[in-house]
Amino acid sequence: MRIAIAGGGIGGLALALSLHHRGIACEVYEAVAQVREIGVGITLLPHAMRELAALGVQARIEPLGIENLESVFFNRWGQFVYREPRGRHAGYPLPEIGIHRGKLHRVLHDAVLERLGPDAVHLDARCIGVEQDGQGCALRVQDARGAERTVRADAVVACDGINSALRRQFYPGEPLAFAGINTWRGVTVHRPILTGKSYLRIGSIETGKMVVYPIVDDVDGQGSQLVNWVAEIQRPGAAMNDWNRPGDPAEVAQLFADWRFDWLDVPRLIATASQVFEYPMVDRDPVRRWTFGRVTLLGDAAHPMYPRGSNGSAQALIDARVLADELAAGGGVPEALARYEARRLAPTARIVETNRTVPPDFIIMKADALSGGRPFAGSIDDLVTQDELRRISDDYKRVAGFAPEDVAGKPLS
Template sequence: MEHTDAILVVGGGIGGLVTALSLHQDGHDVVVHEAVPELRALGVGINLLPHAVRELDALGLLADLEAESVAPTALAYFTKRGQPIWEEQRGRAAGYRWPQLSVHRGTLHRILSAACVEQLGHDRIRLGHRLTGVRSDGDRAIATFETDRGAAQVSSPLVIGADGIHSAARAQRYPHEGMPEWNGALLWRGLAETEPVLDGRTMVWAGHPDQKFVGYPVLDLDGGRQLFNFIAEFRTDSVVLAEREDWNQPGRLDDFIDRFESWRFDWLDVPALIRSAPGTFRFPMVDRDPVDRWTFGRTTLLGDAAHPMYPIGSNGASQAILDARVLTGCLRSHPGDIDRALERYEEIRRPATAQIVLANRGLGPEAPMQLVEERAPDGFDDIGDVITRDEILAVTDGYRRTAGFALEALSDGTSIADRVDD
């Protein structure tokens, strides 16, 4: 068995890499163990909310991210007919000190992994290490990995499970939990090169929770064109389509394109855009019930391993980043007392993320789209006759507060890692 004083981070995804960078910046020795033999740029587009961008800025990564992303200035809601419902400003345009960033997931992962290699060193990122077991042993944790050279055991003062929605670390603590829960919705995600949609800086949500289209640019290309990320989503009773979720499972155009054939708006031809993409990835809308405990002895959970949530409201990656920074701040605030630091980490993050999981199940910020669909399924002449500004603001402002990125919460510019004792 290998004995180390380094903190072990299990999982080399966004949450795991941000955790490693954050802990290293604070002076901790960190080793990342990742199951795959090679870190590759996978996936499609994601959004990073201003409070998450603030934390990445604190790690010195903002300039690199801004160079390879798009900062949306607005979010616009439309009906399934393309009629405008609502538009609100986003990021710096809304008064935040940090932008909201739309970026290719693979680009973000590449920037994080390059920073980890540069700052931690190649030898602190161990690929081909699949976690098979973890347990506490007094003031240590014992992690067992399967490698191409057989089983390996490592004893560490702290093991952080950041190994995703199918977390082996979580399964050790909740062995009967089973597969994530599916809500009946399926998403087809893709990337297409296109002329700018609207002003080229607007995130688009069209339709309603039973069928919707989401789109936003993630990169400006030469000649004024953009790389545009889209999500085509609808609810279905087809259990056959809802297999194990995987960001890289190829989708079939014939499985979903018919439902969007009529979505040809004067500002966007949705089926044409979808067909122009080289392919799509299929993903079932799944999450897990919040649990009442992440920490067992000297092991804890983080990111999707701790609180998998529906991909609504741009929260998945952002919340994992906040987890990493809060955990770092708790360890800093309680030097030499890992147990109290982990306790404080849970006190801050578990209730906050549970609220978001439940809010997303309740339609989250998409509730106004559902109200408009229910009240005016055949369209309208004046949106004010269908839904009021106050109704919409009650939902959108409330969701920002729940997700932790209300404007007032970011006004002082302090990293969340420095506010764990507030």
């Protein structure tokens, strides 16, 4: 059996490692011509780390990132709302890690080349379409000069992300779902904020929201960290941010001009970023099928979700393991792809919906509702108990598959 994997992002590379571990041959076809450590931060929750541990790369990843101690929520006036310990500090057997996305990608990419060989990943190989017959699939691949070739495989797995070309073949004309929420992302060299291991959410998409967490320690020999931040705001009727356009730090800082707290100067954090990337916050309505005979979808190509729960990579990694398990179980390729879909479609559709309606930052929206959208006098405890807010957080963990009981138990293989 030979599997062609379209897309060498987190999901595609994890699938290559999972298939190889089960003795199934595969090759990855990735659109970009060069692997470079670009991008900003990503948070790996304990269920993502469980999958990465099973892929044998946990020990490489942990030293490259920062282990979160706590998650802390504030309203847009910088008033404390809620705090909880995270990862090992919350009793999980695995950590929660903030890491540079490029470094995570490099670890996965290197592992694939080491284990599957230098020819396992084809760069400058944009997948543009797939045909199939009773015997197998023909994946059409194009290089940057427009030269086309066809690759034969027993199955094709579309791991080509939120703007998947292969998904488009099965769902032509399907729109991205955009509700007026735009985001900007950047990294800034900054002194440690709070514990220096704190994952911060400030405000909500309605008031403007900042997510801030460190991803590299001591970048200047004087204890400064590389701090990842995401700015988000919902403005009805707003045009969609352009993935291909760099953002202007000064323009973004302007949106948060009066967010100056004792513990963080938000406009300064943004304005001193080395580079800002624009993203629209988009997802797609869940679909009823990912599998079409010998072709299936995985990761963001299958279930793109709002990045409001730090959870998309974990879902792509779980997809990869489940799909590899089903292919290894035998009984025909289309049947294996159908069983994978049956196991993964409903749980991920539920996360897509929950990320739209009750993501973790609902905690701050609830505090805002209770305070009438104004700063509160005194303490959050006068409005709502920490236990009540913890229930929102715990409910999200259950939906997303990282409640403590989901991650406890024997390591996966």
